């Protein structure tokens with residue numbers, strides 16, 4: 051009743067594919083369910099049952115596999131508000147105290163609402179990309195040897211489980227290097243669920259190909275001679291982002307056929323008949 055979108059994510063019929071995310075198996079569904087289950091029950095009941103909300107998730111794995119995409123979709127599903135997105139290197143500032151201040155600001159809105167409304171507050175999602183840039187193992191003298199990393203991690207920890215504990219935040223951290231993340235951040239009550247997002251397998255690639263060609267197919271712009279299954283087999287070791295790139299490249303070859311003399315003024319009249327064909331994909335693979 052409170053958050054219908056969150057109910058949808060927990061429904062047995064829920065498919066990540068329908069959200070435009072391909073190649074995530076059932077296991078993922080289970081983890082996501084664990085992460086969001088508590089959020090859809092009335093706060094009173096949650097308290098009576100002694101349930102702790104999951105406050106943080108770590109998504110890790112190679113670049114271009116959809117970590118940002120997943121984090122944003124989760125944001126959309128759980129909260130009408132746009133999630134706050136921040137990049138690790140953006141947080142770091144050479145001026146004393148400024149990096150910590152950047153973290154503090156990130157949580158300010160959530161904090162304000164929590165003070166006013168308590169557990170009735172809406173959920174604030176914070177997407178922290180390239181978390182490793184600020185959260186290297188403490189005491190490693192990293193983050194430019196300034197020790198800034200330590201106090202940034204401390205600031206994050208205090209926001210996650212400090213004195214004024216917030217129940218209305220979900221921090222989604224992302225990294226290509228889980229081993230670089232300070233262990234203290236990965237404990238229960240903090241970024242406690244860890245999900246590896248690896249390169250998609252053949253089925254996953256097929257799903258991603260379908261997702262990114264869906265609009266073309268719907269409007270008749272994908273030639274019948276294109277076999278997505280074959281493309282899935284051929285794109286071994288491609289990330290989702292690379293599959294997307296492959297399709298964009300093939301599309302560009304197809305559109306090219308409708309440009310006369312290489313100028314925009316010379317677009318051929320039958321351009322609405324444009325269809326990406328097998329040969330376009332062959333060229334895109336080169």
Ligand code: ATP
Pocket residue numbers: 070071072073112113114115116117118119120179226258261289290291292294
């Ligand atoms: P990075 O670590 O480089 O930030 P990332 O894992 O966050 O990468 P995204 O930025 O989410 O990757 O992916 C880039 C784009 O690639 C997405 O916007 C989407 O178009 C496509 N893509 C990646 N993975 C998937 C996927 N599993 N399903 C559908 N599209 C995907």
